[in-house]
Amino acid sequence: MSVRPLEIADPQQVLDQLRGRIAALQGGPSRLTVPVLPLFDGLLTLRTGGVYGVDSATLGMALAAGASQAGEWVGFAGWDDFGVEAAHQQGIVLSRTVLVPAPGEHWLEVTAALVDVLKVVVLRPPATVDAKSAAILDARLRARSAVLVVQGDWPRCEARVAAERVAWAGLDAGRGRLRERRVTLVARQPGRAPVRTEAVLP
Template sequence: MPTSTMSREDRAARARAVLAHAELRTGARSVLRPAEGHPVAGERALAAAPAPVPAPAPAPVSAPAPLAAPAAVPVVRGTALITSERPALPVPHQLAEVLPDGLRRGGTTAVLGSTSLVLTLLAHACAGGAWAAVVGQPTVGLLAASQAGVALDRLALVPRPGADAALVLAALVDGLDVVVVGPDVALGEADRRRLSARARERGAVLMPTVAWPGASAVLTVEQARWTGVGTGDGRLRTHSLRVARTGRGSAAVPHVVEVTLPLGSSAPEQVPVEGSAEPAVEPALRLVG
């Protein structure tokens, strides 16, 4: 029947039937109900369909419990052994006056003016079981170190570290006992401070052979002379040094000592620092600085 000839009630009934059919196909329900006395086929089909199962009511959401305060995390130092618990490294008997505590771990001891004195300190430290490295000092060779008494199997040489000098030194400080820093190492003030702090944390001895602000002890060779040679004859027998000590803390009071490095077969008496291994006898020392 054309909708133009249908009454208002018939058009409303047809609309309800279309809506009921759509609801039946989609599973939706409408609150709109057909008027009494106007049953439609769609409504009867909808009434015959099973009622949809109502969705369960959502469970009440309880307020979240307050978070407990996190437990305090203990701070653990990265070093395996505290510096104060490790024995200092031994020094020659003649230097006991200026270094009464030996080479203190975690400290910076500058040695200025004599490569011979540097190698003598390394020889006694290695004889006591230490591992050492010389960085940025190309004048030091393996033959000179061996003749000074340095255990070559405990020594590393990095004559020219280049632009990565700070990284090289930091790695060596992490793993070795004594690290000598020579003049061919390009470092800024911030690099020096970081290296001193790293040596203090790791328990290593930093031994620069150049001026080092903040060094705990500074040994400066003021005079040096050789004996044993004449005019074109003889042999170098001894190397006499006048060593002045300055620094901070217990080394703040200046002190001067005369040191004779042996060049013959005799070896000086050595006083090991308490807790260190007995060092070996120092062999003859050749002219190296």
């Protein structure tokens, strides 16, 4: 029986991935990268312990989808209008998804408890949060190596992703149906120039 060498398309990428995992096992840098969909390549990297802002539900789902596909647990808090089928189409594994549609007045505590065990938590805060509570949650995120994605206001975000210039295709005056949308995604990070990329969202 002959042993065939593994066919690796991009050895460098595999090496980087393995190095990242070794670093994680050694308890090295506390800022690990979290996998994202190819859509966000070059736009931003999700790092554990960070808070990221989005401006739409679809982007919130898309940011969580990469981690979900990589086998992590994700959660959505404050989403009382969660589109299950859209999440499924985005690539979120529903069996590893926790949904708290209405956390109520204890939403900050609920989010903190979810952050403890889930990799990516997408939050739609029902009220504004003060800087102190946000700092406490930040510390929790870093300690638990989780990512918080916020749709709404948040005092300090590592990056904010927004969709500019949305163009829906497939619709006419009374004819057709929605097929896809072309958007210009822009990621704004404090102290850096905004990064823009063209993308097609479902």
